[in-house]
Amino acid sequence: MDNGMDNMLDMYLFETNSLLEQLDELLIEAEKAGDLTVDDVNEIFRVMHTIKGSSAMMEFSSLMQIAHHIEDLFFYIRQNGLDSLNITHKGTLFNLMFRSTDMLRAEVSKVENNEPLSDNVDNLTQEINSFLKIISEEETPKNTEATIAKSSEPKKSEQPKKVSAPATQTADLDKIRMELAECPDDNASFFLRLFFDEGCGMENLRAFMLISALKESGLEFNHYPADIETNSKTCATIIEKGFYLTFESSKDAESAISQVSNLNNIQSYELIENVRVKNATADEIKTPTAPVHENAVTSTPAASTGHQTPNKQNLISVNLAKLDNLVAIVGEIVITESMVTSSPDIQNLKNMDSFLKATRQLRKLTDDLQDIVMSLRMVPVSGVFQKMNRIVRDMKQKLQKDVRLTIVGENTEVDKSIVDSIGDPIMHIVRNSMDHGIEDSVQERIAAGKNPQGEITLSATHTTNEVIIAIKDDGHGVDPAGVLAKAKKNGILTKPENEYTQKEILALLLAPGFSTNEVVTEYSGRGVGMDVVKKNVEAVGGTVTVTSELGKGMCTTLKIPLTMAIVDGMEIAVGKSVFTIPIANIRQSFKVKSEDVIYDTEGNEIIKCMNQFYPIIRIHTLYNIDSKITNIEDGILVWVESGDKSYCLFVDDLLGEQQVVVKPLPVYLNSFNIKNSGICGCTILGDGNISIILDVLNLYAAAHNQY
Amino acid sequence: MSAENTQTTMTGSSHAAPRGLASSGSEATERYLTFRTDNLIFGVSTNYIIEIITNHAITTMPMMPNYVKGIINLRGQIVPIIDIRLRLGKSAIEYTNTTCVIVLNVDSVFIGIIVDAVEQVLDIDYSQISSIPANNREELVSGMISMPDNKVVLLMDCETLVNNS
Numbered sequence: 001m002d003n004g005m006d007n008m009l010d011m012y013l014f015e016t017n018s019l020l021e022q023l024d025e026l027l028i029e030a031e032k033a034g035d036l037t038v039d040d041v042n043e044i045f046r047v048m049h050t051i052k053g054s055s056a057m058m059e060f061s062s063l064m065q066i067a068h069h070i071e072d073l074f075f076y077i078r079q080n081g082l083d084s085l086n087i088t089h090k091g092t093l094f095n096l097m098f099r100s101t102d103m104l105r106a107e108v109s110k111v112e113n114n115e116p117l118s119d120n121v122d123n124l125t126q127e128i129n130s131f132l133k134i135i136s137e138e139e140t141p142k143n144t145e146a147t148i149a150k151s152s153e154p155k156k157s158e159q160p161k162k163v164s165a166p167a168t169q170t171a172d173l174d175k176i177r178m179e180l181a182e183c184p185d186d187n188a189s190f191f192l193r194l195f196f197d198e199g200c201g202m203e204n205l206r207a208f209m210l211i212s213a214l215k216e217s218g219l220e221f222n223h224y225p226a227d228i229e230t231n232s233k234t235c236a237t238i239i240e241k242g243f244y245l246t247f248e249s250s251k252d253a254e255s256a257i258s259q260v261s262n263l264n265n266i267q268s269y270e271l272i273e274n275v276r277v278k279n280a281t282a283d284e285i286k287t288p289t290a291p292v293h294e295n296a297v298t299s300t301p302a303a304s305t306g307h308q309t310p311n312k313q314n315l316i317s318v319n320l321a322k323l324d325n326l327v328a329i330v331g332e333i334v335i336t337e338s339m340v341t342s343s344p345d346i347q348n349l350k351n352m353d354s355f356l357k358a359t360r361q362l363r364k365l366t367d368d369l370q371d372i373v374m375s376l377r378m379v380p381v382s383g384v385f386q387k388m389n390r391i392v393r394d395m396k397q398k399l400q401k402d403v404r405l406t407i408v409g410e411n412t413e414v415d416k417s418i419v420d421s422i423g424d425p426i427m428h429i430v431r432n433s434m435d436h437g438i439e440d441s442v443q444e445r446i447a448a449g450k451n452p453q454g455e456i457t458l459s460a461t462h463t464t465n466e467v468i469i470a471i472k473d474d475g476h477g478v479d480p481a482g483v484l485a486k487a488k489k490n491g492i493l494t495k496p497e498n499e500y501t502q503k504e505i506l507a508l509l510l511a512p513g514f515s516t517n518e519v520v521t522e523y524s525g526r527g528v529g530m531d532v533v534k535k536n537v538e539a540v541g542g543t544v545t546v547t548s549e550l551g552k553g554m555c556t557t558l559k560i561p562l563t564m565a566i567v568d569g570m571e572i573a574v575g576k577s578v579f580t581i582p583i584a585n586i587r588q589s590f591k592v593k594s595e596d597v598i599y600d601t602e603g604n605e606i607i608k609c610m611n612q613f614y615p616i617i618r619i620h621t622l623y624n625i626d627s628k629i630t631n632i633e634d635g636i637l638v639w640v641e642s643g644d645k646s647y648c649l650f651v652d653d654l655l656g657e658q659q660v661v662v663k664p665l666p667v668y669l670n671s672f673n674i675k676n677s678g679i680c681g682c683t684i685l686g687d688g689n690i691s692i693i694l695d696v697l698n699l700y701a702a703a704h705n706q707y
Numbered sequence: 708m709s710a711e712n713t714q715t716t717m718t719g720s721s722h723a724a725p726r727g728l729a730s731s732g733s734e735a736t737e738r739y740l741t742f743r744t745d746n747l748i749f750g751v752s753t754n755y756i757i758e759i760i761t762n763h764a765i766t767t768m769p770m771m772p773n774y775v776k777g778i779i780n781l782r783g784q785i786v787p788i789i790d791i792r793l794r795l796g797k798s799a800i801e802y803t804n805t806t807c808v809i810v811l812n813v814d815s816v817f818i819g820i821i822v823d824a825v826e827q828v829l830d831i832d833y834s835q836i837s838s839i840p841a842n843n844r845e846e847l848v849s850g851m852i853s854m855p856d857n858k859v860v861l862l863m864d865c866e867t868l869v870n871n872s
Contacts (some may be wrong), residue, residue, distance in 0.1 A: 664784050666787040669775070671870075674771070679769070690778055691766075
């Protein structure tokens with residue numbers, strides 16, 4: 001049972017979070033367009049309704065209340081049409097909605113972290129109500145007398161249901177409301193929907209007392225849920241959907257209302273005319289339903305508690321840990337496969353045609369399996385990027401800057417763990433750009449000959465083994481002199497000021513505790529941003545670079561390796577050691593003659609291939625390995641390339657291509673700065689030996705430092 | 708459980724040992740494995756020990772300090788191996804058939820140490836542990852104890868060993 005609850009909570013969190021995200025996106029788009037479409041309103045309404053329903057089911061009352069009030073608000077908007085809102089109202093509405101979704105999200109994260117929920121959300125709900133009151137009051141002159149009559153009841157005027165529930169309506173409106181209220185299936189002509197005060201408790205018993213009181217006064221009616229007396233679970237249904245009384249005549253209904261309105265603990269009620277019945281009697285087409293007995297409908301309210309799950313995408317959510325296990329197992333399969341096919345036992349056999357055929361087939365299948373498993377973990381970065389929309393929007397208002405956010409390549413897919421870890425860094429950078437990247441005033445921008453509207457560009461692109469995410473703004477850029485002065489003040493300079501190059505100055509921006517902004521604002525300036533960015537990105541093996549031109553803006557580039565769990569590698573031998581070079585880095589391998597080798601002034605070897613000169617790095621000298629092969633003609637050159645580095649490695653021999661599973665190096669070795677020696681991991685070969693995986697980029701740097 | 712945890716649980720001591728070690732009598736013992744390296748006898752708490760292995764093929768790692776001999780594949784787990792002799796600044800000797808590797812797990816950091824020979828497992832009483840004289844403190848030794856047969860066992864400080872500071 002516990003497990004079931006956990007799953008339900010997981011489902012709830014997943015669903016609510018995705019709904020909120022969807023809502024945020026919708027609001028951003030709508031605000032950009034400056035208007036809500038009818039579809040938007042319906043969508044918001046549906047989202048809020050689902051959140052309300054599921055929150056009530058999970059007994060998260062704060063979430064339920066907020067969602068409930070927003071639902072009311074949009075119920076009104078939907079009923080009265082969008083034209084009833086003027087521009088200022090729309091502005092307020094958007095702000096209100098953003099704040100509400102924030103609040104909802106905050107509450108959801110409290111649920112996630114197992115913290116107690118806020119028990120008081122009155123501030124927000126009252127704000128929503130007063131907004132609803134404002135728009136509905138302005139509507140009043142246009143509206144029917146009924147609304148006036150209702151709103152003149154001062155006692156209940158603060159109840160949104162009341163305001164939005166005129167007694168007589170057109171059939172259309174009634175129909176909408178019937179659907180909304182999810183009225184029970186009944187042939188009575190009138191429904192009276194009641195809500196008890198929030199949090200009054202024992203709703204089912206209160207309902208039971210209510211019906212006893214009404215029955216005493218001789219009224220005839222049915223009620224839903226029907227089994228309130230015996231089934232305490234109906235409580236939740238009543239809280240969420242209300243308690244229904246059904247009447248055959250409007251006279252009965254009226255007299256019931258007069259009694260109900262005198263009772264305590266009734267928060268709101270509404271009378272709904274049953275359109276279904278009206279239509280049925282009018283058309284006489286509808287198959288007559290059997291008279292409804294109380295027992296027959298007991299299950300109806302329970303069934304309708306299910307969420308209206310949107311059926312948009314054919315997706316399932318899977319626990320990430322399971323996926324990680326799958327990836328690990330597939331990795332082991334790849335190793336085992338090569339262990340089997342290269343087993344020494346079968347080397348001596350003859351007539352292996354069918355065996356080879358079978359292993360080729362196996363190889364193909366494991367390759368496919370691996371590709372699929374890897375793609376399972378890939379998710380588009382759009383989720384992270386869309387969140388930035390929201391940040392830009394909020395800061396735009398707060399800082400009074402006109403900025404647009406351009407997103408490029410949001411469908412770029414990266415490993416899930418990477419997406420999770422780049423969200424915060426990107427947010428920091430976008431905030432920085434908004435706060436002190438873009439000029440403070442439009443005049444400044446015009447004076448600099450720029451478009452009055454600032455622009456922040458967020459782009460993601462793929463290379464063969466990296467994702468490049470660039471955050472670019474066209475603000476006033478970074479002033480090197482200012483950075484230097486600030487760095488001096490903070491005492492983080494390590495050499496004389498005039499020895500710093502432009503690149504080094506910009507690198508100072510990433511140092512801990514550095515902020516060029518003199519004033520600490522709500523968003524940035526505390527100097528904790530950029531070094532956190534750097535740390536987060538480096539944690540996933542990436543790099544951060546900053547480029548900037550004074551007056552033209554600044555660009556922060558994050559380079560992050562794609563998931564590297566399994567790579568195609570070339571096994572090479574140097575002395576007794578075996579190394580793996582990722583195939584993606586290898587351009588070519590070839591034998592050379594001694595006379596082809598050119599020497600520079602320091603005696604370093606250089607080779608010419610394809611009309612370009614490349615340095616030769618001898619692994620046996622770099623790593624100090626005993627090898628019999630030191631003559632350049634005996635070994636082989638492997639031309640490798642990574643990033644902007646291209647060079648040749650001198651190795652003893654090529655052993656063959658193999659897929660390898662990258663194992664991280666032991667933690668202990670990290671304290672020796674092993675990453676800087678050109679080694680990025682190791683792998684276990686089919687025979688159980690270890691091969692060291694070379695990092696082509698860092699290897700070059702390591703060689704460079706040594707010579 | 709590490710040695711420190713054991714110590715902190717013991718309160719109400721009748722006799723305050725040096726270096727803040729407390730003892731509540733003969734129950735305050737811990738099992739130590741002793742091994743020999745360069746004619747010194749060291750002890751390491753059995754709480755850290757995973758296993759003792761011999762004859763394992765070590766893959767050398769380039770650009771490492773000389774005492775880091777390389778890494779081994781211990782049933783799929785990559786474990787770094789260091790030579791305690793070299794780590795302590797002694798001269799290297801040819802490995803013999805008594806040479807073996809003690810694989811330790813110190814706060815989930817795996818490390819294997821090459822020692823000249825493994826001796827025995829002892830119950831060591833905390834109250835008997837004395838600190839090292841300040842002027843010849845050794846970085847990897849957290850205390851010493853003399854045994855009934857007049858031998859002295861140096862207790863290895865495994866945290867310092869893996870933290871490398």
